[in-house]
Amino acid sequence: MNVIITGASRGIGKGIAQVLVKAGHNVGLLARNKSELTSLKSELDAVGGQCEIESCDIRNHAQVQDAIDSLIDRLNGIYGLINNAALIIRKDIIELSADEWDSMIETNVNGVFYATKAVIPHLVNKKQGHIINISSISGRMPLEKGSGYAASKYAVTGFSESLFHEIRNFGIKVSTVFPGSVNTRFDTDHKDQDNSWKVDPDEIGEACLHILNTPDQTCISRVEIRPLRKS
Numbered sequence: 655m656n657v658i659i660t661g662a663s664r665g666i667g668k669g670i671a672q673v674l675v676k677a678g679h680n681v682g683l684l685a686r687n688k689s690e691l692t693s694l695k696s697e698l699d700a701v702g703g704q705c706e707i708e709s710c711d712i713r714n715h716a717q718v719q720d721a722i723d724s725l726i727d728r729l730n731g732i733y734g735l736i737n738n739a740a741l742i743i744r745k746d747i748i749e750l751s752a753d754e755w756d757s758m759i760e761t762n763v764n765g766v767f768y769a770t771k772a773v774i775p776h777l778v779n780k781k782q783g784h785i786i787n788i789s790s791i792s793g794r795m796p797l798e799k800g801s802g803y804a805a806s807k808y809a810v811t812g813f814s815e816s817l818f819h820e821i822r823n824f825g826i827k828v829s830t831v832f833p834g835s836v837n838t839r840f841d842t843d844h845k846d847q848d849n850s851w852k853v854d855p856d857e858i859g860e861a862c863l864h865i866l867n868t869p870d871q872t873c874i875s876r877v878e879i880r881p882l883r884k885s
């Protein structure tokens with residue numbers, strides 16, 4: 655199947671791409687960093703399957719539409735979209751600036767909407783497809799020193815779980831994934847600590863693969879993935 659993944663230059667998005675390609679799927683990868691995307695493409699081309707990349711800023715509606723159109727064209731169709739790109743700024747309300755709030759909402763919420771809007775006509779036309787939205791535990795539980803991030807992820811959860819009801823009768827599946835702590839460079843507050851206890855990004859990829867592989871009439875609508883031990 656052909657799957658587009660946003661935020662695929664590193665971290666969880668890269669882990670998902672590696673797992674899907676190893677399983678024989680074709681991927682279209684989006685992020686801003688062209689050199690990271692290019693080096694991931696070289697790695698995945700050696701594994702097999704088709705990997706196409708597009709550099710774009712998920713906050714820019716026109717760029718997202720163009721990039722997704724181009725990926726769908728080069729992949730010759732789309733089955734799945736994994737909305738994964740996001741930004742976290744761990745500050746409380748005293749410290750968080752309006753610009754920082756805006757950049758989290760634009761990346762984490764608007765970006766999910768723009769990418770989803772770009773793929774919907776293709777999925778509706780085919781009467782099949784699957785959208786997986788990467789929310790967070792902070793999309794259903796409070797996060798101290800993270801009210802802006804939590805607000806953006808609660809929005810993703812609300813959008814994703816409502817979308818499931820809006821498009822299920824078109825034969826399109828929507829799944830919401832709620833990771834706990836994952837070993838990426840996402841939360842820079844903890845980058846110098848031992849993060850080996852956290853979930854490996856590949857494990858989120860394995861979960862997405864499982865979610866994508868359910869029978870036609872079945873949809874896994876929510877999945878929560880946490881590290882077994884806390885530190």
Ligand SMILES: NC(=O)c1ccc[n+]([C@@H]2O[C@H](COP(=O)([O-])OP(=O)(O)OC[C@H]3O[C@@H](n4cnc5c(N)ncnc54)[C@H](OP(=O)(O)O)[C@@H]3O)[C@@H](O)[C@H]2O)c1
Pocket residue numbers: 660661662663664665666667684685686687688690710711712713737738739740741761788789790791832833834835836837838839840841
């Ligand atoms: N890591 C965790 O503990 C954790 C826990 C729960 C949920 N999550 C969720 O998992 C997802 C991935 O997180 P991660 O840990 O893998 O983060 P990460 O390592 O920081 O990677 C974020 C990805 O998003 C892309 N991105 C950020 N801003 C973008 C923009 N404006 N336009 C296009 N792409 C953009 C980045 O690429 P460029 O910089 O190249 O654009 C990168 O590929 C996020 O939705 C996050 O909320 C993470």
